[in-house]
Amino acid sequence: GQNIDQPTEMTATEGAIVQINCTYQTSGFNGLFWYQQHAGEAPTFLSYNVLDGLEEKGRFSSFLSRSKGYSYLLLKELQMKDSASYLCAVRDEDSSYKLIFGSGTRLLVRP
């Protein structure tokens, strides 16, 4: 079956660093995505990993290990506006672009 696991909630302090983990078991693998979703709003694209390693984009970085079925999203210099849900998603089939999403991690940034 298809399974994507993320922690349900995390709390961190403004200015700190937080790492949100995602593990996946899918029938295939054609890329992993991270999205940010504020309550009541559209998910917004953060990162896309298809090869092993770290992709850095400003304060956000995403890491992938295909052999371990594991990814993490690293947020540095946390700001209050980073309080949101972070969604991990995998594209498993080459023939379809559909994404399989985890349940999301709710991040609360405290002052």
Place this chain on the structure above:
Amino acid sequence: NAGVMQNPRHLVRRRGQEARLRCSPMKGHSHVYWYRQLPEEGLKFMVYLQKENIIDESGMPKERFSAEFPKEGPSILRIQQVVRGDSAAYFCASSPPRSSGGMRHIQYFGAGTRLSVL
């Protein structure tokens, strides 16, 4: 460049009525996806369409649900004879054509339609 536009943002229906949800993809995008999100749950894939074609409907319930993406106009997700269990947020996403290289894999989401069935 406007993003993915969904309307209405909120829709209230009584049991047995029909719900029609509309989605206009980003300009230049030819692929549309519909996802459903229940409270406290992740987004669940429903259907993937290109213009006038359904590519993957493996996530669509077998009855009452249908989707189309006509040559002209928005994509429509139609739910007939709604039941309380259909209450959810329905998100549409679009992605560029396959000629866009690596960017073609990225899906851009609309703000969703929140359907409430009374």
